[in-house]
Amino acid sequence: MEESSSKATYEEKEIRCPRLGGPVNFAYCRQEDSRLPCAKALDCWSPYFDAETLFRETLTDSQFAECFFKAPQPKMVTLVELIERARKIAEKPDKPDTESSDSSAGEPE
Numbered sequence: 001m002e003e004s005s006s007k008a009t010y011e012e013k014e015i016r017c018p019r020l021g022g023p024v025n026f027a028y029c030r031q032e033d034s035r036l037p038c039a040k041a042l043d044c045w046s047p048y049f050d051a052e053t054l055f056r057e058t059l060t061d062s063q064f065a066e067c068f069f070k071a072p073q074p075k076m077v078t079l080v081e082l083i084e085r086a087r088k089i090a091e092k093p094d095k096p097d098t099e100s101s102d103s104s105a106g107e108p109e
Contacts, residue, residue: 006081006089010045010048010049011025011026011027011030012026012027013025013026013048015044015045015048017029017044018040018044019040026045027038029041029044029045036059036063036066037055037059038065039067039068039070039072041067042055042068054069055067058087061093067100
């Protein structure tokens with residue numbers, strides 16, 4: 001019982017994220033990549049509690065290795081990927097609006 005309440009305490013704790021530049025809680029860092037923790041989670045959270053043990057207990061060996069032992073991408077690659085994601089997101093809202101304005105263009109008011 002104590003372990004789960006201790007875990008909940010860490011889930012809600014906030015620290016400044018060096019990647020995002022603002023406060024984030026541990027729950028966000030645990031699932032940043034929707035299935036794996038942020039690759040920097042060990043570096044960021046280890047000063048506050050034994051994050052490595054927690055991740056080793058909750059992740060498979062292959063997930064742990066994939067998350068924490070893979071080489072980071074060069075910043076240029078990361079920037080290009082972020083720009084591409086932003087373009088895709090920016091394009092999505094325009095498509096429904098364009099379709100709805102096209103279908104109503106011939107209708108009288």
